[in-house]
Amino acid sequence: MYPRSVLSSPALSSASRLSDGSSRHSDQGHRTKSQTDFEIERPLKGATNSPSKRPSSRRVKSDYAAEHALRGSVSRLLSAKARPFTTCGRIPLDPSALVLFFRSKSGITHSLDFPIDVDYDTPPALDVLLAACRPHQTAGINVYPDRDSLFYPPNLPLTATLEIANHPILDAVRNAIFPNLPVGHYLITVRDRLEVMASGCRMTPQPRTLRNDGRVATIVVTLPVQYRGGALIVRDAEGSEEKFFGGGQPGEVEWAAFLAECEYEVETVQQGCRMSISFAVHLKTYGPSVDPLITPSEHFLDLLSPVLSLTRGRKVAFYLTQDYGINPAETIAELLVPHLKGSDSLLYHALKVFKLAPELHWAAGGYIWPLERTVECGNDAVPETPAMMGFGAPYTSPSKRSVTMQARPMSYYGSPAEDEELDMMKTDSDVIRSRVEESGAIPLVEAEIVVLSDWAGQMTKERVHFASGGDLEKLVVNILMVTYVP
Known part of the structure; x- marks a missing residue:
């Protein structure tokens, strides 16, 4: 005859075993019901049917009542912890x-x-x-x-x-x-x-x-x-x-x-x-949409007013300048609106004063991603190294390069090595451009967006990592604040 007790955790089961002096002989005859709910069967000491060596029903009921009270107390504690009011x-x-x-x-x-x-x-x-x-x-x-x-x-x-x-x-x-x-x-x-x-x-x-x-x-x-x-x-x-x-x-x-x-x-x-x-x-x-705490000064609004007047009927964009440390491959740019700071927040609020609706978009190399899209560059298959192919050559870790989607000047008088490097850069640029287009980005010219920038100030630079040709590369991505001026 085997008395059984259902325990909810190893910690509680060990405590229950200590309550019975015969527990140290209970390594045989036990079986597990599930990973989280154990049903343990153990023989009594001496494996005898003598009534004097059976645990009394009063003791079994006492242990069960103690466990039941503990479970209820833990449940109430965790419920109160889950939602304090x-x-x-x-x-x-x-x-x-x-x-x-x-x-x-x-x-x-x-x-x-x-x-x-x-x-x-x-x-x-x-x-x-x-x-x-x-x-x-x-x-x-x-x-x-x-x-x-x-x-x-x-x-x-x-x-x-x-x-x-x-x-x-x-x-x-x-x-x-x-x-x-x-x-x-x-x-x-x-x-x-x-x-x-x-x-x-x-x-x-x-x-x-x-x-x-x-x-x-x-x-x-x-x-x-x-x-x-x-x-x-x-x-x-x-x-x-x-x-x-x-x-x-x-x-x-x-x-x-x-x-x-x-x-x-x-x-x-x-x-x-x-x-x-x-x-x-x-x-x-506190945000650009509801109850902002800051108000742009009259001087700043006076500087923005002629810019908007000269761009009526067009989509204009400004580069953000602060660093936010987010991954463009995992989130959309519009989620940055509550986190805008410094000059970016000032410009956003100023556009809202003129009853405009600014939006944040990812941008790189003359391309812009739609409002609801993240930046995806894809990955190439990593080629086998000599060590992988069994030649015994030492394996070197991939180099890290920062790739910017901007036009590079070409030299007509460079050495053959320089010309080969330019051809390789051009090839890489074409590959990245095709990946960017596959991810949903479109050229700024096609989107009819005019970027208002003097190219001298600081711009926000976020980076997207991807593998290409066995190298770990980073695509530098900017953030554009786009709005239509009616």
Whole structure:
């Protein structure tokens, strides 16, 4: 009789074997079910049918329950790790340096200094602040209106010396709950509201429908006011829950952030007063297409205006000048738009000011690739070397040459060796040209594109590697910014 246990990994199976003193004699009689799911059969010590040497059913059930609990715990851990919806941290800030300024309904401006302990001394400005606050919206019938949480009206001026832009909070939020934001996308914050909960008060669940301002997340900063209880509870759309208890060490201010799809509430404050400022986090795009952060100067636009006026009705192109370090054989040039920098970004934005639609294309040797095509040169079969053919000659690694698709001057008075080298270059150029045409590139003349360049400035140079005649060569590729001027 062989008791069986199904284990999910070698690590767990080894642990299970250690739980049985007879496991070291279990090398025989085992079999594997699959590579990732093992089904192991092992005989009992002594291979006897004596009931006294059989493992008790209680012990087997205990081992199975432990493994089942471990699997469930690991599954929950990995699920929470796969999609975090909250993050939190602390701001190293001296509470005495924090001041809150607000204007009451009477038009008088007040200042509230921190830290605050209402059980020891309640500042008069805090009473004025509480009198100006309004209760939160609640769902259903409010049985205890005197226990509602309060918020300061958004139409009354309110500011604080705490500026979260001075702390890397947004970087932490981006890394924790927005790790896949592409380059050119950034987060900004807008102060939302000041929330106050006195002793005995709580905040009912605040659904996301109450925050229809286009935010992607919310940051809650707990102000340094002494309180007990009042834990912040955040739930995502699937019902997962996170709880933040606040407090912290002296000289620190706690903050928590969560996605806009979450709802949050605050448990009953048992003692003291809980105050917090919430900030709405919005997603903005830094790029040539949406909400650019830079604007070309009037002088630069004045220099570009006559160029566009003299090229009306034509397709014009400019060479990019910055280095981007990408492989033209693996990506299209248009994907560089969010990554444009320096003079390239300035020119792109300037063309957008004139309501033009610039595009990025790969170009080389008077040829230009279509918008959706990559640069493909193909590879020749590597010829056999003498060492490969069995002659014993040493094999040398292929040389590396940089091939540019530009016209080369020809000399009528060169030596025969120079003429042979020119003929070889011409042959290589013809081969590369045929490959370029096969990859979909067309001549600039055929595309009716006028390149505006003085041939004196720097140009972007990306390289495509390919094998030709046993050599590893590199085709130098430029990037053209093409637009039609109506």
